[in-house]
Amino acid sequence: MSIQKISEADLIINPDGSIYHLNLLPEDVADIVITVGDPDRVGEVSKHFDSIDLKKGKREFITHTGNLGNKRITVLSTGIGTDNIDIVLNELDALVNIDFETRTVKSELRSLDIIRIGTSGSIREDIPVGSILASTHGLGLDALMDFYEPNNNIEDVYLQQKITKHLGLEQLRPYLTAGSSKLLHQIGHDLLQGITVTAPGFYSPQGRKVRANNRFEGLIDKLSSFEHQNQKLTNLEMETAGIYALANIFGHQALSINAILAQRKKLEFAKDPQKIVDNMIKLVLERI
Numbered sequence: 291m292s293i294q295k296i297s298e299a300d301l302i303i304n305p306d307g308s309i310y311h312l313n314l315l316p317e318d319v320a321d322i323v324i325t326v327g328d329p330d331r332v333g334e335v336s337k338h339f340d341s342i343d344l345k346k347g348k349r350e351f352i353t354h355t356g357n358l359g360n361k362r363i364t365v366l367s368t369g370i371g372t373d374n375i376d377i378v379l380n381e382l383d384a385l386v387n388i389d390f391e392t393r394t395v396k397s398e399l400r401s402l403d404i405i406r407i408g409t410s411g412s413i414r415e416d417i418p419v420g421s422i423l424a425s426t427h428g429l430g431l432d433a434l435m436d437f438y439e440p441n442n443n444i445e446d447v448y449l450q451q452k453i454t455k456h457l458g459l460e461q462l463r464p465y466l467t468a469g470s471s472k473l474l475h476q477i478g479h480d481l482l483q484g485i486t487v488t489a490p491g492f493y494s495p496q497g498r499k500v501r502a503n504n505r506f507e508g509l510i511d512k513l514s515s516f517e518h519q520n521q522k523l524t525n526l527e528m529e530t531a532g533i534y535a536l537a538n539i540f541g542h543q544a545l546s547i548n549a550i551l552a553q554r555k556k557l558e559f560a561k562d563p564q565k566i567v568d569n570m571i572k573l574v575l576e577r578i
């Protein structure tokens with residue numbers, strides 16, 4: 291069988307040998323990758339490193355790579371939304387698993403540990419502002435995974451069907467993927483845990499109403515009333531489901547850790563969001 295060469299239009303490499311959007315060379319990526327939404331949060335993470343040997347960026351994709359103890363870690367901002375996650379996960383995987391000289395998939399594949407350190411809104415009364423929550427699964431309400439061949443295990447498909455039926459949102463085709471059980475055990479074992487809902491927007495797609503009317507009335511109540519064998523939908527944000535689904539396809543381990551800044555049931559928002567985010571960053575770095 292001939293080895294498939296990936297075209298210059300499918301995999302775009304900049305003149306300096308870096309990948310198109312992330313602007314990184316293959317050697318710039320460590321085996322542990324922390325993703326954050328906010329480009330300013332990259333420095334908030336890397337300031338805890340013992341050393342930083344690389345700082346690069348393009349658009350909203352800022353990267354620092356350095357060492358913490360005996361671990362080499364890359365921290366990278368994704369910007370907001372699963373459309374950006376499509377770019378970040380595909381380019382990260384290409385950086386480690388495609389030979390840029392021959393444009394072919396390497397015979398030995400590397401599996402990254404991808405840990406998202408993000409912010410989120412709680413949809414349950416018993417999860418207050420200030421909580422740190424680990425996502426057992428990501429449930430995507432966005433359309434990203436309509437374009438990829440699915441790779442879900444049977445348990446997730448069953449749970450996905452149960453949730454879809456409960457929500458009555460069949461037209462959105464919600465997709466469900468579990469996070470890495472290895473990373474959940476290592477980092478999230480004693481944290482609050484739940485199914486994180488990933489929305490394709492911050493306002494109406496998360497049930498917020500400022501001036502425009504919402505098509506799905508009572509979205510938060512509908513989401514928060516789902517329960518199956520103690521599995522509950524717990525929080526809303528905008529990247530986790532895409533990260534879990536694409537990491538699963540590429541064979542990477544992924545875990546999403548969420549600082550709860552909004553309490554949607556009690557209509558509250560954190561007074562000290564930076565302090566909550568700092569606590570989450572320290573907690574994750576201690577456990578990596």
Ligand SMILES: O=P(O)(O)O[C@H]1O[C@H](CO)[C@@H](O)[C@H]1O
Pocket residue numbers: 326327328369370371407408409410492527528529
């Ligand atoms: O704080 P980050 O990591 O960006 O995460 C959350 O915050 C953004 C919305 O304010 C979305 O990206 C959402 O997922």
Ligand SMILES: O=c1cc[nH]c(=O)[nH]1
Pocket residue numbers: 409410411412492496526527528551552
């Ligand atoms: O409610 C929230 C808070 C942070 N990020 C979100 O996407 N939603």
